[in-house]
Amino acid sequence: MNLSHIQSEDLDLYALIKKEAERQKEGLELIPSENYTSPAVMESMGSILTNKYSEGYAKKRYYGGNEFIDNIELLAIERAKNLFGVPHANVQPYSGSPANLAIYMATCQPGDVVLGLNLTDGGHLTHGWKVSATGIFYKTYGYHSKPDGRVDFDEVRKLAKEHKPKLIWCGATAYMYEIEYEQFAEIADSVGAFLAADIAHVAGLIAAGAHKSPANFAHIITTTTHKTLRGPRGGMIMATHKGLEKDPELGDKMDKAVFPGLQGGPHDHQTGAIAIALKEAATEEFKKYGHQIVKNAKALAESLKNNGIKLVGNGTENHLLLLDLVPVYGPGGGAFGSEVLELAGMTANKNTIPGEPGSPFYPSGVRMGTPALTTRGMKEKEMEKVGKWIASAIMEAKDYQLPGVKEDRSPYLSKFKKEIKGNETLKKIREEIKQFTKDFPVPGIE
Numbered sequence: 069m070n071l072s073h074i075q076s077e078d079l080d081l082y083a084l085i086k087k088e089a090e091r092q093k094e095g096l097e098l099i100p101s102e103n104y105t106s107p108a109v110m111e112s113m114g115s116i117l118t119n120k121y122s123e124g125y126a127k128k129r130y131y132g133g134n135e136f137i138d139n140i141e142l143l144a145i146e147r148a149k150n151l152f153g154v155p156h157a158n159v160q161p162y163s164g165s166p167a168n169l170a171i172y173m174a175t176c177q178p179g180d181v182v183l184g185l186n187l188t189d190g191g192h193l194t195h196g197w198k199v200s201a202t203g204i205f206y207k208t209y210g211y212h213s214k215p216d217g218r219v220d221f222d223e224v225r226k227l228a229k230e231h232k233p234k235l236i237w238c239g240a241t242a243y244m245y246e247i248e249y250e251q252f253a254e255i256a257d258s259v260g261a262f263l264a265a266d267i268a269h270v271a272g273l274i275a276a277g278a279h280k281s282p283a284n285f286a287h288i289i290t291t292t293t294h295k296t297l298r299g300p301r302g303g304m305i306m307a308t309h310k311g312l313e314k315d316p317e318l319g320d321k322m323d324k325a326v327f328p329g330l331q332g333g334p335h336d337h338q339t340g341a342i343a344i345a346l347k348e349a350a351t352e353e354f355k356k357y358g359h360q361i362v363k364n365a366k367a368l369a370e371s372l373k374n375n376g377i378k379l380v381g382n383g384t385e386n387h388l389l390l391l392d393l394v395p396v397y398g399p400g401g402g403a404f405g406s407e408v409l410e411l412a413g414m415t416a417n418k419n420t421i422p423g424e425p426g427s428p429f430y431p432s433g434v435r436m437g438t439p440a441l442t443t444r445g446m447k448e449k450e451m452e453k454v455g456k457w458i459a460s461a462i463m464e465a466k467d468y469q470l471p472g473v474k475e476d477r478s479p480y481l482s483k484f485k486k487e488i489k490g491n492e493t494l495k496k497i498r499e500e501i502k503q504f505t506k507d508f509p510v511p512g513i514e
């Protein structure tokens with residue numbers, strides 16, 4: 069990571085980036101939507117490509133000087149099409165959320181009916197949650213998951229029959245199973261809806277062949293490029309052969325929805341970085357990486373269970389685990405878990421669990437995953453160790469319980485944070501982890 073120019077121009081920013089690099093290196097990154105991207109991806113992100121305006125699409129730009137930018141974008145598109153086996157790809161979405169909004173624009177009129185997985189059951193905001201633009205401008209219904217975390221397909225079928233959606237979303241942000249594309253496709257086809265597979269979390273697993281591709285089942289695929297796919301922050305949308313059969317103009321509609329519908333000029337430095345990430349994702353090495361993510365997640369699940377932690381679904385089929393902390397802290401105690409992990413040098417996030425007995429703000433679970441640790445070269449043996457650290461950190465707060473009275477909660481959490489800060493066991497784990505991580509380099513950080 070070369071910061072020499074920042075160092076001579078802006079010591080304030082320099083110091084902060086150095087601190088963040090240290091944090092990324094010395095801790096265990098367990099947030100399942102995060103990863104460490106490659107130095108080559110970062111070089112494109114920091115390159116002169118950021119200087120250019122190129123509103124429009126290749127050969128149809130509103131600005132001059134796009135001869136080379138056109139080729140960069142076409143390279144990224146070609147690689148996306150090959151990697152995911154689709155006939156149409158758009159690599160301009162700034163990130164996953166605008167990519168998803170573009171799908172509503174391409175397939176629906178404002179007020180049209182859309183189905184998606186409910187946020188507190190593992191769905192994403194952009195699948196129609198009430199505070200998201202997608203829930204405000206479209207008539208959205210959320211389907212739910214059963215106690216084991218699996219989508220309730222009887223409910224999806226019932227909602228589809230009753231409300232005749234234009235668009236159905238599958239894919240999630242806290243889901244421990246392989247996405248059931250066939251079942252969703254059967255339901256979407258039976259009511260004539262578009263099926264959009266949002267593979268933001270699992271794109272890397274699909275690229276690696278560790279998970280099945282949605283290309284034969286969905287009409288549309290959307291993804292982020294920065295999660296398991298390990299590229300720069302960004303988004304992509306794709307139309308499948310099935311999608312173009314349903315609507316031959318689908319690709320064109322998606323392109324128009326991104327620009328001029330939602331965005332202005334594409335981020336060409338990001339497009340270049342996506343092209344590199346897609347090239348990397350097509351290698352043998354990445355295949356191994358994708359499979360190892362899943363092996364590691366299963367090993368981490370075993371270790372956690374052996375150390376007394378309950379998991380939603382009792383394990384995982386992908387990169388992600390959802391810890392049900394009700395047996396440890398009672399309802400609503402996810403924040404105790406994320407706090408002790410943070411103090412012990414591990415980053416994860418509090419999360420709702422199926423049938424959440426707390427609330428979205430005071431959820432009862434913690435979500436974690438293995439993509440970032442796997443990038444650092446950790447394997448099953450290391451996961452066993454990590455599981456022990458996680459479990460012992462969590463147990464350090466087992467005597468805390470969220471008050472039932474709403475007004476008492478925030479002061480109680482503040483008091484908890486003050487008390488737990490000096491915990492010696494957590495400090496000891498943090499130090500052990502700092503030593504342990506020295507053997508597992510982070511790409512781009514010395």
Ligand SMILES: *Cc1c(COP(=O)(O)O)cnc(C)c1O
Pocket residue numbers: 101163164165166168192194239240241266267268269292302
């Ligand atoms: C992360 C995620 C998104 C949104 O991505 P951003 O880049 O944060 O906007 C969309 N859908 C799913 C399922 C996600 O997990």
